[in-house]
Amino acid sequence: MAKDIEITSVVNSNNESVQLVTVEEWLENIDSLSSKGVGVVVNPTDDVELLKDSLDKIAIIVLDFNNFDDGRGYTHANLLSKRWKYLGEIIGVNAHIDQLQFMLRSGVTSYNLLDNYKNIDEIDYSNGFSVCYQAAANNSGLKEKF
Amino acid sequence: MKNKIIENATIIYHTCKNIKNMYEYNTDDTQFLVERVDQFEKQLKRYLDGGLDEAKFKSLRLRNGLYMELHAHMLRVAIPYGVMNSSQLRALANIADKYDRGFGHFTTRQNIQFNWIELAEIANLLRELSSVDLHAIQTSGKAIRNITADPLSGLTEGEIADARPYCELIRRWFNLHPEFSWLPGKFKIAVNGAKLDETALRIHDLGLRLLRNDKGELGFSVYVGGGLGAVAVIGSETASFVPVEDILSYLESVMRVYNLKGRRDNIKRLRIKFLVKELGVAEFSRLVYEDWKYTKNDPELKLNLSHLAQLEKDFALPVKPLEISRFEEPVDFNYSIWKKNNVRKHKLSGYSIVNVSLTKLGSSPGDVTSKQMRILADLAVQYSSSYLRTTKRQSIVFPHVRKDQVFDLWQSLEEYGLASPHQGTLAQIVACPGNDYCDLAKAASIPIATRVQQRFDDMDKVLDIGNLNINISGCENSCAHHHIADIGLLGMKKNNVEFYQVTVAGETLTETIIGKKLGRSISGDEIVDAIENIVNVYLENRSEEEQFKEVFKRIGLTPFKERVYG
Numbered sequence: 001m002a003k004d005i006e007i008t009s010v011v012n013s014n015n016e017s018v019q020l021v022t023v024e025e026w027l028e029n030i031d032s033l034s035s036k037g038v039g040v041v042v043n044p045t046d047d048v049e050l051l052k053d054s055l056d057k058i059a060i061i062v063l064d065f066n067n068f069d070d071g072r073g074y075t076h077a078n079l080l081s082k083r084w085k086y087l088g089e090i091i092g093v094n095a096h097i098d099q100l101q102f103m104l105r106s107g108v109t110s111y112n113l114l115d116n117y118k119n120i121d122e123i124d125y126s127n128g129f130s131v132c133y134q135a136a137a138n139n140s141g142l143k144e145k146f
Numbered sequence: 147m148k149n150k151i152i153e154n155a156t157i158i159y160h161t162c163k164n165i166k167n168m169y170e171y172n173t174d175d176t177q178f179l180v181e182r183v184d185q186f187e188k189q190l191k192r193y194l195d196g197g198l199d200e201a202k203f204k205s206l207r208l209r210n211g212l213y214m215e216l217h218a219h220m221l222r223v224a225i226p227y228g229v230m231n232s233s234q235l236r237a238l239a240n241i242a243d244k245y246d247r248g249f250g251h252f253t254t255r256q257n258i259q260f261n262w263i264e265l266a267e268i269a270n271l272l273r274e275l276s277s278v279d280l281h282a283i284q285t286s287g288k289a290i291r292n293i294t295a296d297p298l299s300g301l302t303e304g305e306i307a308d309a310r311p312y313c314e315l316i317r318r319w320f321n322l323h324p325e326f327s328w329l330p331g332k333f334k335i336a337v338n339g340a341k342l343d344e345t346a347l348r349i350h351d352l353g354l355r356l357l358r359n360d361k362g363e364l365g366f367s368v369y370v371g372g373g374l375g376a377v378a379v380i381g382s383e384t385a386s387f388v389p390v391e392d393i394l395s396y397l398e399s400v401m402r403v404y405n406l407k408g409r410r411d412n413i414k415r416l417r418i419k420f421l422v423k424e425l426g427v428a429e430f431s432r433l434v435y436e437d438w439k440y441t442k443n444d445p446e447l448k449l450n451l452s453h454l455a456q457l458e459k460d461f462a463l464p465v466k467p468l469e470i471s472r473f474e475e476p477v478d479f480n481y482s483i484w485k486k487n488n489v490r491k492h493k494l495s496g497y498s499i500v501n502v503s504l505t506k507l508g509s510s511p512g513d514v515t516s517k518q519m520r521i522l523a524d525l526a527v528q529y530s531s532s533y534l535r536t537t538k539r540q541s542i543v544f545p546h547v548r549k550d551q552v553f554d555l556w557q558s559l560e561e562y563g564l565a566s567p568h569q570g571t572l573a574q575i576v577a578c579p580g581n582d583y584c585d586l587a588k589a590a591s592i593p594i595a596t597r598v599q600q601r602f603d604d605m606d607k608v609l610d611i612g613n614l615n616i617n618i619s620g621c622e623n624s625c626a627h628h629h630i631a632d633i634g635l636l637g638m639k640k641n642n643v644e645f646y647q648v649t650v651a652g653e654t655l656t657e658t659i660i661g662k663k664l665g666r667s668i669s670g671d672e673i674v675d676a677i678e679n680i681v682n683v684y685l686e687n688r689s690e691e692e693q694f695k696e697v698f699k700r701i702g703l704t705p706f707k708e709r710v711y712g
Contacts, residue, residue, distance in 0.1 A: 068201070068202050068205060069205055069288065069328060070328065070410060071325075071326070071327065071328025071329055071405055072405060072406055074324060074325045074326075074327075074328065074405075075325055075402055075405050075406055078324075078325050083440055096202065098189065098198075098202065098206060101322070101324070102322075102324050102325075102327060102328070105324030106324045106325050116197070120192075120197075129178065129181050129182075129185075129322070130177060130181065131174045131175075131177050131178045131181070132178070132322065132324075133178070133318040133319060133321050133322070133323075134319065134323055134324060134446075135446035136324050137324075
């Protein structure tokens, strides 16, 4: 099971630290929190659909991938990026290197790996396949296959 | 010596490439397999170097078909929708010799398993497989598993459509799907396009039945949430007609609802059948439909009908109808018995479909030696345009045998001990490995099968009894599908004594029925008597040609119960 690692802030692609709140906190104080430019952490157990109507106010969305076997984050990423057209960064955190290919193809735009993967070539894992059978967020896939 | 065998296989493979009756992998497909092996090799190395923990490696290796048992490792190789050619079977024989102990085991889900694999050799083994378009991708783990189809797809009269082109498209779609590769539980899909359901699609997590609507358009009815195991459930219809071109988007919506809402907190309730049960089929179907609205018209998920037409050509029959002038078959009692049970009508004139049962007294059903694999591969080249199929009953089908060559084929099969005449009879028992080979099993399976076969060793009587299925599972995982057999046994242990719960009159061919429990479980000592009693009640009550399930429907459970427990 995933450890309860409380994530309170994250560094975005502009190297700025962004304060994070839970989905619950966000829903309770959308107006005041959006003016502060906070991001929202979505855990696998969260109902991501609750964010649908306030997505344009969320500075950044963080998906926690610490639980290796829990695939809900991939659906969350897909819904956010493809269906609801969320335009901000979707950061995958506490990620394991073997999850990268799925994360990036589902719509995660950047990631923080857990410490134990420091000496591994990330490119190898994120772009490990030159061919794939599905259209995906980070490539067109082999559309003609269908 | 071993290398030489591989070289031979390669040569034969290339010659077989010229004949078409299946989809042949293009360079992209092959590249995908190669890269998958490379990736797994790196993961394995990290595991062996201590850079990947046991639990994560387990999740990764299972998605590559690898089970690590106490004494040895098992690899499950997919034979997608049960279709293979001779060169592939030959390559499997070579793998059995080179990496196993000369055996392979055909499963009830159109896979083949090897039981004595060394970890250090796994990448080379997978590379050899990929050289003949075979792989072990997603044959295990909490992912979409190898897709199964009617083993007679494209061969029988009255078929609505050949399931194989759709199976191939679905196979591609679920390979390393970015969103649906880490599901709450395993996910099994079966597709049937024939009138009779040889796939048992309603005991699958998802079953697709090809059909035509009032306008004559082709589509699928979709059944979700079937499964055996400790809680046997028949899948419910969630959509009565999904046009063929929309099937991938519909499948995605089913997977999305399952991925988000499926139970992950209770190891006994991971499968989609529990979600469907908890939500109710109406609510589950509604959620799927709501999701589907967003994706139904997504061009990336629409099937391209011209590509589908190309695939249909790939799967076209490799033979043309034949007008065979009268031919004489020698009068041979054994041949006529075998023919009655093992040969079926082909839709093309001049051809027959031949079933080869792999069940042998005392050995695990589905077990084949590398020698037998090579013989079957050779015979397929000689008699069946190089093609073979595997079936849910763990037998091999020769799909296109000229009618005037069936006798010759039988003679060859007889010579190599492969002409068991009992396809579909009670001598062809489906059994899991049981506690002789499997850590999960609570009771024996194969020894019981052997004792039943010994009890019914009079072939005349077996043939008189006719079509009757006995399936034996050693535990609640129900690998032998005992719930859907005429007579099903489920092994259990009470105070260290092996007992069997008996179910009767399960079926899937024309409708899906879970077998009824006969009564209290029966000890291993008494179980063969009980089976004989059940068979006798059937024989005493049947009118001519009446099947077991028909007699059961007419007379009910009581006469069977009274005879067994009375």
